[in-house]
Amino acid sequence: MTIQQLIFIALAILVIGSALFVVTTSNLFRGALMLIVAFFGIAGFYVLLDNGLFAVAQVMIYIGAISILIIFSVMLTRGMQAMIPRNAQAGSVAIAAGLLFLILLLAFGPFRLVVDLSGVPVLATLFRTESPRVLGGLPWSFANREVPETYIADFGRALVDLNQFLLPFLLVAFLVDAVLAGAIYIARQRKPAEVIAEREAIAKEEAEEIAALQPQAASPALPQSAVASTAEH
Amino acid sequence: MDAITNLLKIISDFVAELIRSVLGFSPLLAELVVMGLAAVVLITFAALSFMGLTYVERKVVARIQDRLGPNQAGPFGLLQPLADGIKMFTKEDTTPATADRWVYNLAPLVIAVFALATYAVIPFAPGVVGTNLNVGVFYVLAIGSGSIVAILMAGWGSNNKYALLGAFRTVAQLIGYEVPMLLNVLTVVLVTGSMSLIDIINHQTLAEGNPGIPHILMLPLPALVFLISGIAETARSPFDLLEAESEIVAGFHTEYSGMKFALFFLGEYVNALAVAFIFSTLFLGGYAGPILPPYVWILLKAALVFFVFMWLRGTLPRVRIDQMHALNWKFLVPMSTVNLVLVMLVLKLFPTSEAAAQTFGGILVTPWVQALILLAVNLAVLFVSLALAARAARRFRQAEEEMIMRRRSANLATARA
Amino acid sequence: MRTDFAFVGVMIVAAALLMGVTLLAAALLRPKKPNPAKLSTYECGMETVGDTWVQFRVSYYILALVFVLFDIEAILLFPIAVAFNALPLFAVLNVTLFILVLLAALLYAWRKGALDWE
Numbered sequence: 001m002t003i004q005q006l007i008f009i010a011l012a013i014l015v016i017g018s019a020l021f022v023v024t025t026s027n028l029f030r031g032a033l034m035l036i037v038a039f040f041g042i043a044g045f046y047v048l049l050d051n052g053l054f055a056v057a058q059v060m061i062y063i064g065a066i067s068i069l070i071i072f073s074v075m076l077t078r079g080m081q082a083m084i085p086r087n088a089q090a091g092s093v094a095i096a097a098g099l100l101f102l103i104l105l106l107a108f109g110p111f112r113l114v115v116d117l118s119g120v121p122v123l124a125t126l127f128r129t130e131s132p133r134v135l136g137g138l139p140w141s142f143a144n145r146e147v148p149e150t151y152i153a154d155f156g157r158a159l160v161d162l163n164q165f166l167l168p169f170l171l172v173a174f175l176v177d178a179v180l181a182g183a184i185y186i187a188r189q190r191k192p193a194e195v196i197a198e199r200e201a202i203a204k205e206e207a208e209e210i211a212a213l214q215p216q217a218a219s220p221a222l223p224q225s226a227v228a229s230t231a232e233h
Numbered sequence: 234m235d236a237i238t239n240l241l242k243i244i245s246d247f248v249a250e251l252i253r254s255v256l257g258f259s260p261l262l263a264e265l266v267v268m269g270l271a272a273v274v275l276i277t278f279a280a281l282s283f284m285g286l287t288y289v290e291r292k293v294v295a296r297i298q299d300r301l302g303p304n305q306a307g308p309f310g311l312l313q314p315l316a317d318g319i320k321m322f323t324k325e326d327t328t329p330a331t332a333d334r335w336v337y338n339l340a341p342l343v344i345a346v347f348a349l350a351t352y353a354v355i356p357f358a359p360g361v362v363g364t365n366l367n368v369g370v371f372y373v374l375a376i377g378s379g380s381i382v383a384i385l386m387a388g389w390g391s392n393n394k395y396a397l398l399g400a401f402r403t404v405a406q407l408i409g410y411e412v413p414m415l416l417n418v419l420t421v422v423l424v425t426g427s428m429s430l431i432d433i434i435n436h437q438t439l440a441e442g443n444p445g446i447p448h449i450l451m452l453p454l455p456a457l458v459f460l461i462s463g464i465a466e467t468a469r470s471p472f473d474l475l476e477a478e479s480e481i482v483a484g485f486h487t488e489y490s491g492m493k494f495a496l497f498f499l500g501e502y503v504n505a506l507a508v509a510f511i512f513s514t515l516f517l518g519g520y521a522g523p524i525l526p527p528y529v530w531i532l533l534k535a536a537l538v539f540f541v542f543m544w545l546r547g548t549l550p551r552v553r554i555d556q557m558h559a560l561n562w563k564f565l566v567p568m569s570t571v572n573l574v575l576v577m578l579v580l581k582l583f584p585t586s587e588a589a590a591q592t593f594g595g596i597l598v599t600p601w602v603q604a605l606i607l608l609a610v611n612l613a614v615l616f617v618s619l620a621l622a623a624r625a626a627r628r629f630r631q632a633e634e635e636m637i638m639r640r641r642s643a644n645l646a647t648a649r650a
Numbered sequence: 651m652r653t654d655f656a657f658v659g660v661m662i663v664a665a666a667l668l669m670g671v672t673l674l675a676a677a678l679l680r681p682k683k684p685n686p687a688k689l690s691t692y693e694c695g696m697e698t699v700g701d702t703w704v705q706f707r708v709s710y711y712i713l714a715l716v717f718v719l720f721d722i723e724a725i726l727l728f729p730i731a732v733a734f735n736a737l738p739l740f741a742v743l744n745v746t747l748f749i750l751v752l753l754a755a756l757l758y759a760w761r762k763g764a765l766d767w768e
Binding site: 004047048052055057060061064065066069075076153154156157160166169171172173174180183184186187201 | 721740745748762
Binding site for chain 3: 563
C-alpha cells in the first residue's frame with residue numbers, strides 16, 4: 001500500500017465520518033462545522049488527483065463562502081429550542097439515499113455489475129482487472145490520465161474557448177445574477193403587520209407540533225420534566 | 234560573498250542533506266523529517282516575530298502618541314513580551330458554563346493553525362521557500378477562510394450575545410474585504426501570467442530580457458487597495474470594529490482568557506505579518522534587490538509594510554461600520570473591477586512579446602512603455618473614482634442639510650402656530 | 651504537484667501539534683478555581699436574558715451572497731489570468747462581458763439598498 005492510498009483512506013474516513021455526523025446531529029451549527037471538515041477532506045481528494053487548483057478553489061468557495069452562507073442562514077432561522085429534533089421524512093430520505101448509493105456502487109464500485117460482450121450482466125469482483133481506462137465497466141476516458149504541468153492555463157483557455165466552455169462560463173454569470181436578484185427580492189423590507197401575522201402563525205404551528213409530540217415522549221409519571229427535555233433539544 | 238547571499242539556502246540544504254544521509258535507508262521517512270523540521274522552523278519564526286512585534290508595535294504606537302510605551306520589564310522594556318508570555322501561561326482560564334465546550338476550545342487552535350499555514354508558501358530567498366505551489370497566491374487567499382470559520386466557532390461556542398454579534402460583524406467585514414483583495418491580486422496574476430509566488434518575484438527581478446519593474450510602479454492602484462483590504466482582513470486599526478468596546482465588548486473573543494486568548498492574538502499578528510510578506514512579494518519585488526542578501530531584502534520590505542500598518546494604527550480614528558461597508562462595496566469593489574477590465578485591455582492592446590503581437594494584433598511596446606501605460610490607466614481610474622466619490626459625498630451632505638433646514642422651518646412654523 | 655502540497659499538510663499538522671502542546675502546557679501551569687460567578691456568561695455584570703440565538707438581520711445573508719458571487723468570479727478568472735498571454739482578443743472581450751454582467755449584479759444590489767448598513 002502506497003502512502004497515497006493511506007492518505008486516501010484516511011481522507012475517505014474523515015469525509016464519510018463527518019458527513020454522517022452532519023446528517024445525524026440535531027445541532028445545526030455543529031452540523032455546519034462538520035460539513036466544513038467534509039469539504040476539507042474533498043479538497044484533499046483533489047490534491048491526490050493532482051489538481052491543486054480545484055483543491056484551493058474548493059477551500060475558497062465551499063469553506064470560505066458556501067459554508068459561511070450556510071451558517072448565516074442557520075442563524076436566520078428561529079432558535080434551536082423551538083426545533084423539532086426529528087424530521088418526519090428522515091426515514092424515507094435515508095432509504096432513497098441508500099438505494100442511490102447502492103446503484104452507484106453497482107455501477108462504479110469494487111463489486112460492480114458489468115455487462116459482458118454477450119449482454120449478460122455479471123458481478124465483477126475486486127480482483128477482476130479491466131483495461132485501465134474502464135471504470136465500472138464504462139469506458140472512462142479520463143481514468144489514469146496524467147495531469148499536464150500546464151493544467152491551470154489549459155483550464156483557463158478552455159473556459160473562454162468557443163468550442164469548449166465559453167457558453168457555460170457566461171451562463172454562470174447570469175445564473176449568479178439571477179440568484180442574487182431573487183435573494184434580494186425575498187429579503188425585501190416587509191410591513192410590520194405582515195411579519196407579526198406570520199410569526200403568530202409560526203408560533204401556533206409550533207405549539208401544535210410540540211403538543212403532538214408530547215404523549216409519545218412523556219411518561220405519565222414525569223410530565224413536567226418531559227416538557228423540559230423536549231424544550232431543551 | 235556568495236556564501237552570505239545564499240546563507241539560508243546553504244544552511245537548509247546542509248541540514249536536509251544531513252538528515253537524508255542519516256536516515257538514508259528510508260527516503261520517505263527522511264523527506265518527512267526534513268519537511269517537519271522546515272515546518273517547525275517556519276512556525277518558530279512566526280511565533281518569535283509575533284512576540285517581537287507586540288513589543289515593537291506598542292513602542293512605535295506609543296512614540297506616535299507621545300508616550301513611552303513598555304519600559305518597566307528589562308532595559309527599554311525589552312523583556313515585556315516574555316513577561317506577557319508568562320502571564321498568559323499562568324493566567325486562570327475560564328470556560329463559560331453554558332459554552333459549547335468543543336467548539337469553544339477548538340476555535341483558538343483553528344485560527345492559529347490557519348494563520349501559520351500561510352507561511353508554507355512565502356519565499357524568503359531563492360530556493361528557500363516551504364513549497365513553491367503553482368497556485369501560490371490563490372492558496373494564500375483561500376487559507377484565510379480558515380480564520381473566518383474559527384471566528385464563527387469562537388462566537389458561537391462562547392454562547393454569549395456579544396461574542397456572537399461580534400463574530401458576525403467581523404465575518405461580514407472579512408468576507409467583504411476579501412473581494413477587492415481577490416480582484417487586485419488578479420491584476421498581478423494577469424501581468425505575471427502565473428500564480429506561483431516565485432514566478433511573481435522573478436517577474437520583478439532584473440534579469441536578461443526582463444527590466445525588473447516592481448509591480449507597485451505599474452499597478453499602484455491594486456497595491457493601495459491590497460494594502461487597505463489587507464488591514465481590514467486582519468481587523469487592524471482603523472478597521473478594528475470588533476474592538477468597539479462600547480458596542481460589543483471585545484467581539485468574538487469576549488469570553489477568552491489566558492493561552493486561548495493568546496492564540497487569537499497570535500493569529501492576528503501572524504496574519505498581519507503574512508499580509509506584509511505577501512504585499513512585499515506581490516508589489517515590492519520580494520527578496521529581489523541589489524547588494525544586500527535576499528533574505529535581508531524581504532525582511533526589510535516586510536518590516537517597512539508592517540511599519541505602515543503601525544503608523545496607520547497610531548494615526549487614524551476607527552471607522553464606523555456603515556462607512557466600512559460602504560467603502561468596500563461602493564468604492565473599492567467597483568473601482569477594482571473597472572481597473573481589472575482596463576488592465577486586461579491594456580495588456581492585450583499593448584503586448585510586449587513579438588509573438589503575441591503577431592498572433593493577436595496590438596501595438597508592440599517595450600516593457601517600460603507598457604508599465605507606463607498601466608501606471609497612467611491606474612492613476613486615471615483612481616482619480617476618476619475619487620472625484621466621483623467626492624461628488625456623491627457632497628450631494629449626500631447637501632441633501633442632508635436641506636432636510637435639516639426643512640425640518641427646522643417646519644418646527645418653527647408649528648411653534649408659531 | 652501532489653508532492654508540492656505534502657508540505658502544506660505537514661505544516662498544518664505541525665502547527666496543530668505545536669499549538670496544541672502550548673495549550674496543554676498552559677492548562678497544566680495555570681490555576682483552576684472555578685466558581686459560578688466566574689463561569690457565568692460575560693455581559694458587563696448583568697444577568698443574561700433569553701437565548702443567545704437572537705435572530706440575525708437578513709442583510710448578513712445578502713452580503714454573504716454578494717461575496718459568493720465575486721468569489722465565483724475570481725475563481726473562474728484566476729486560471730484565465732494565467733492563460734491570458736495566449737488568449738485572442740475575442741476571448742478577452744468575453745471575459746470583459748462576464749465581469750460586466752457581475753458588476754451589473756453589484757449595481758442592482760446597490761440600487762436595492764442591499765449594501766446599505768443602517
